[in-house]
Amino acid sequence: MLDTRTQIEDLRLEVFAATADMAAAAAAGTAEVLTRAVAERGAARVVIATGNSQLAFVTALAGYDVPWSKVTVFHMDEYVGIDADHPASFRRWIRERIAAPFGPAQVEYIDGEASDVEAECARYEALLREAPIDLTCMGIGENGHLAFNEPGQADFDDARWVRQISLTPESLHQQVGEGHFPNVDAVPPTAISLTVPAxxxxxxxxxxxxxxxxxxxxxxxxxxxxxASCPSTILRRTAHATLYLDADSAGDSLDLLPA
Known part of the structure; x- marks a missing residue:
């Protein structure tokens, strides 16, 4: 049954027959959280994922009234060694799809071209830890990664909030499949990523x-x-998380949904 709400362990699910309805529900949730944070504390802080799977949600977000002038935006990963204008750069994605149309108060970018990657990880972690994050908007990778926390590399108890990771072959191929790179050899092999605890x-x-x-x-x-063999499974222990699905992504899991 689609167009339903249910729960699996601690994780809330909202499943929609139409992708547009899923995107609208997620956008409404984002608008509500950010608006409430601004009303209560005068500002909001949000981490926003990039990638093709987030396009419908971000498009729908334009239809909601969000006090962007009080919102600071972070992104969750960036390739090491890629410039900010590369078509696959996550900085470019955030700049074109969040910063330009919405005009948030501040956007904090991960510098994939930093000469000292460890120092850049530390710098970005310090920014994240300056105040609580109100909302993380993310997806799930085809291999179950969260941000670029890969199977076998993810650490659910990582003391660090930002670190350099190595992409798995599955993630390399996903980037090619989504049209961001012409072939696997063109995909940067490492990235800076927020960790699961972050x-x-x-x-x-x-x-x-x-x-x-x-x-x-x-x-x-x-x-x-x-x-950690499937990092996204940690969501089932995350009571403050909601997973939004459409008919296509829920197709292999229909037996888990209410009849």
Missing amino acids: LLSARHVQVVAPERRKAAAVRNTLTLPID
Whole structure:
């Protein structure tokens, strides 16, 4: 049954037949969290994912009244060695799809061209820790990664909030499949990424995972043992998280939904 709300362990699910309805629900949730944070504390801080799976949500967000002039935006990863104008740069994605149309008070960018990657990780972590994060808006990778916390590399108890990671072959191929690079050799092999504890530190966590290519990852998220071999399984222990699905991404998990 689609167009339903349910829960699997601690994780809330909202499942929609239409991608547009899923995107609108996620956008409404984002607007509500950020507006309330500004009303209560005078400002809001949000981490926003990039990538093709977030496009419908970000497009829908334009239809909601958000006090962007009081919002600071972070992104959650960036390739090491890529320039900010590269078509696949996550800085460019945030600049074109968040900063330009919405005009937030501040956007804090990860510098993928930093000469000292460890220093850049430390700098960005310090910015994140300056005040609580109100909302993390993220997706799920085809291999179950969160940001670029890869299977076998993710650490649910990582003391660090930002670190350099190595992309798995599955992630390299996903970037090519999404049209960001012409071939696997062109994909940077490492990236700077927020860690799982950083992502889940937010007061609210919103996970938007549409499209048929995410169906297996969604099924794994909801059914596999909760461990780092499938990082997204940690969402089932995250009571402040909501997973938004459409008919395509929920297709392998229909037996888990209410009849």
